[in-house]
Amino acid sequence: MTDFLQTLNDAQREAVTATEGVVRVLAGAGSGKTRALSHRFAWLVNEAGLLPENLLCVTFTNKSANEMRQRIHLLTGDNDTGYICTFHSFCVSVLQEDSHAVQYPKRFLVLDNSDIDAMLQIIYEERGLTLRDMTFGDARDMIEVEKLFRRPDYYKDMIAMPLETLHAKYREAVSTRDIVFYGYIYQEKKCFGLDYNDLIKFTLYIFQEHAEIRQKWQQRLEYIMIDEFQDIDSLQYELMRVLCGYHGNLFVVGDPDQTIYTWRGADGRYLMELDRRFSGVKTVMMMQNYRSTPQILRAVNSLIEKNRNRIPKELIPTLPEGERPRFYFGENSEQESRWIADEIQRLRGVGERCGDMAILYRAHYVTRTVEEALRRAQIPYTIYSGASFFDRREVKDALSYLRMIAYQDDLAFLRVANVPRRNLGQKRMAFLREYAAAHACTLYTALKENLDAEALRGTKARSFVELVERFSASYHGKPVSEVLSAVVNESGLEKMLRTEGSQERLDNLAELKQSVYEYEVSCGEECTLEDYLAHVALFTNADTAEQGDKVKLMTVHAAKGLEFPTVFLCGMDEGIFPSRKVKTLPGMEEERRLAFVAMTRAERRLILTGSGGRNHDGSPRFPSRFVLDIDPALLDYVLPPEEGLIHTARSYIENSSRALKSGEEGSLLPAGQRVNHAMFGAGTILEADEKRGSYLVKFDRLDTPRRLSARAKLETI
Numbered sequence: 001m002t003d004f005l006q007t008l009n010d011a012q013r014e015a016v017t018a019t020e021g022v023v024r025v026l027a028g029a030g031s032g033k034t035r036a037l038s039h040r041f042a043w044l045v046n047e048a049g050l051l052p053e054n055l056l057c058v059t060f061t062n063k064s065a066n067e068m069r070q071r072i073h074l075l076t077g078d079n080d081t082g083y084i085c086t087f088h089s090f091c092v093s094v095l096q097e098d099s100h101a102v103q104y105p106k107r108f109l110v111l112d113n114s115d116i117d118a119m120l121q122i123i124y125e126e127r128g129l130t131l132r133d134m135t136f137g138d139a140r141d142m143i144e145v146e147k148l149f150r151r152p153d154y155y156k157d158m159i160a161m162p163l164e165t166l167h168a169k170y171r172e173a174v175s176t177r178d179i180v181f182y183g184y185i186y187q188e189k190k191c192f193g194l195d196y197n198d199l200i201k202f203t204l205y206i207f208q209e210h211a212e213i214r215q216k217w218q219q220r221l222e223y224i225m226i227d228e229f230q231d232i233d234s235l236q237y238e239l240m241r242v243l244c245g246y247h248g249n250l251f252v253v254g255d256p257d258q259t260i261y262t263w264r265g266a267d268g269r270y271l272m273e274l275d276r277r278f279s280g281v282k283t284v285m286m287m288q289n290y291r292s293t294p295q296i297l298r299a300v301n302s303l304i305e306k307n308r309n310r311i312p313k314e315l316i317p318t319l320p321e322g323e324r325p326r327f328y329f330g331e332n333s334e335q336e337s338r339w340i341a342d343e344i345q346r347l348r349g350v351g352e353r354c355g356d357m358a359i360l361y362r363a364h365y366v367t368r369t370v371e372e373a374l375r376r377a378q379i380p381y382t383i384y385s386g387a388s389f390f391d392r393r394e395v396k397d398a399l400s401y402l403r404m405i406a407y408q409d410d411l412a413f414l415r416v417a418n419v420p421r422r423n424l425g426q427k428r429m430a431f432l433r434e435y436a437a438a439h440a441c442t443l444y445t446a447l448k449e450n451l452d453a454e455a456l457r458g459t460k461a462r463s464f465v466e467l468v469e470r471f472s473a474s475y476h477g478k479p480v481s482e483v484l485s486a487v488v489n490e491s492g493l494e495k496m497l498r499t500e501g502s503q504e505r506l507d508n509l510a511e512l513k514q515s516v517y518e519y520e521v522s523c524g525e526e527c528t529l530e531d532y533l534a535h536v537a538l539f540t541n542a543d544t545a546e547q548g549d550k551v552k553l554m555t556v557h558a559a560k561g562l563e564f565p566t567v568f569l570c571g572m573d574e575g576i577f578p579s580r581k582v583k584t585l586p587g588m589e590e591e592r593r594l595a596f597v598a599m600t601r602a603e604r605r606l607i608l609t610g611s612g613g614r615n616h617d618g619s620p621r622f623p624s625r626f627v628l629d630i631d632p633a634l635l636d637y638v639l640p641p642e643e644g645l646i647h648t649a650r651s652y653i654e655n656s657s658r659a660l661k662s663g664e665e666g667s668l669l670p671a672g673q674r675v676n677h678a679m680f681g682a683g684t685i686l687e688a689d690e691k692r693g694s695y696l697v698k699f700d701r702l703d704t705p706r707r708l709s710a711r712a713k714l715e716t717i
Helices: 002-006 010-017 033-046 063-074 087-102 115-128 136-150 154-159 163-172 178-188 195-208 209-222 234-243 294-304 335-350 363-377 395-407 410-416 426-439 443-448 460-472 480-490 493-500 502-525 529-537 585-599 646-657
Strands: 024-026 054-057 082-087 221-225 250-254 282-286 325-329 357-361 379-383 551-555 566-568 603-612 676-679 683-691 694-699 706-709 715-717
Touching: 002 010, 002 033, 010 033, 010 282, 010 379, 024 033, 033 054, 033 063, 033 221, 033 250, 033 379, 054 087, 054 282, 082 087, 082 460, 082 646, 087 195, 087 209, 087 234, 087 529, 115 136, 115 410, 136 178, 136 195, 136 585, 154 178, 154 282, 154 551, 163 178, 195 209, 195 234, 209 234, 221 234, 294 585, 294 603, 325 335, 335 357, 335 363, 335 603, 335 683, 357 363, 363 551, 395 460, 395 480, 395 493, 395 502, 426 443, 443 460, 480 493, 480 502, 480 529, 493 502, 502 529, 551 566, 566 585, 585 603, 676 694
Parallel strands: 024 250, 024 282, 054 082, 054 221, 221 250, 325 603, 357 551, 357 566, 379 551, 566 603
Antiparallel strands: 676 683, 676 715, 683 694, 694 706
16 A cells, blocks of 8 residues: 555645545646546545445546556456446436436436437427427527526425326417427436436435434545536535535645636536535645646646636656647738648647647637648548537447336337338327327327327338337346347347448447447446446537547537647637637636646647637638746747737727726725716716716716726726
8 A cells, every 4th residue: 555655746645635524625737636536536445444335436527437447456456446427427326216206216217318309309299399489409409597596395296297288388379488398308308317407416315404414424425525626517516515514524626727617507606615515625736737748738737827716736757758739820811721731730740640639719610721731732631529429320320229128118119110111100100109198198098009000001010019118028137238239239220220231330339339338347247228328318519529649629518628748729810719709707717727737738748829810700811818827937839929019909909908897796986986087087987887888977077977997997086
């Protein structure tokens, strides 16, 4: 165990061995926080003798959970690695054990975005809605907002209301919002499905209403560890607070300077103010950086120190000296993109791999000219976005067959009942829908009960039902990989793909089989079909990545948690990065944190690029304030900037910064306040408009009031 600790630096060792109470680790980018977390888990198991089943380690992606599990297995030699999972995966475990408390079966369905879209399609067809009424994207956002803010107790309706009552509320709804919302929760309950937000809300409801279940989980989880704590939202924080309510052992790791998800609910204050929320908090600072060269770290330290709302700290280099970050500013975006392509070719000429390079950007639209330049130069690249592996058609079809075996839910049925073709077209599906609605049953049950009906004559419905029934009766106890291989073969899905001649789709099917096998290896004998389906439903784009020797293009948000030997950060212009949509000081600080995250992805080489011209809104393009935030002595300009450019840019930035609102209610001077204006003299504020960021002021020597921006220089008197 002494050797085990000697592989850690002093701060990591302090974090690993601080076992009792609340421990907050402020871990800078590249400081080895995953190493500290995995070693602390192993320390508790190997040295303290704790059982892995009594430890919870929360990460924010399934990919990082799998990596953590592998590291801990190597450190402990134990196949049982306890609860190492995301918040949502942990809630699946709770609900699989205690869903009876909310009248849901253990075999409930975890819904992903494609399932939600399939439900919306049903609702729109039933109620005659079109995408003009509300797009699916807007509908998904609306449902999330309704659940979190406008109707936060919706889950009580899902639990308490009989299905018929929910259906009646849906049929009686008049507004598009109510139709979509009640139609959605009706469809959810109909197939016993839960989406991401439901998983945490239902778990919290169980803990709130059933003290014995809450106490069971509190006593079971003796030590709780949470990674990326700056990304935690209010629901996750409440779940964490409940879980550590018995033993009081909480270990959180995070970096306030990497809080970049406030737009989806993350609140960095939970990390920054942890010592105010809990007593006796021990704080450990892990600042030694093992990723980037000293030159890169000096530049990013210089950038992030411009933020006011942060815990002061600096990344400490451990690697040898390297080259200074560079900034290239082209005449226009086409010239900027050509220069990036030329620089990549130059690096390839000295032996650098394309796969070691990443081009990061604030928004996808920036990539148009970059992609054109890469194609012209015949540089292979891949865009790290788009369809997740598990959303690809053939993969989704195979998973839907597995869902038919385990759940026979309507969504899976609609997807594969006619794949391969079984003559179950729209008219026959309409017949099944009418029967299912009249008899309050699933579409699959409707099919089973009507195999001899005239409407289904000439179809292959019977062979489909026989396939599902045979597998449903025999899958228990069998390896999931074996069930998958058999069902894609016997259903005709694999044969259909071979007939189509799509090798890429067949390769994807083979990759799915490999993923099932790897999941079985990581879970051991406990792996069930239901476990795997829940696991896959919680996967996101952040959990999969394209392989191969290609330059990787991705947004900065997508790059979080990754690292590359060479990073190009393009579009470093005012109005692009920072985004022109930023209207508040907190928003600007988040943009600066986002730039910090982007730059700390670089290991050996950091190259910033921007260009002149004009933005989409007609505003002139100047070098980003985040470039100018870096001490000029720490940054090399590829081309000397045009005379006066930097001075003009700084003046433009200073003026636009005055328009930024504080972002806090009550930040303006109150109505009734006496003020003095350099031009208009003394006056009284009649109105302070927080939303518009303006004042209405009646000046003593003017007959009529004036509407002034909040950035106007008003002195209180």
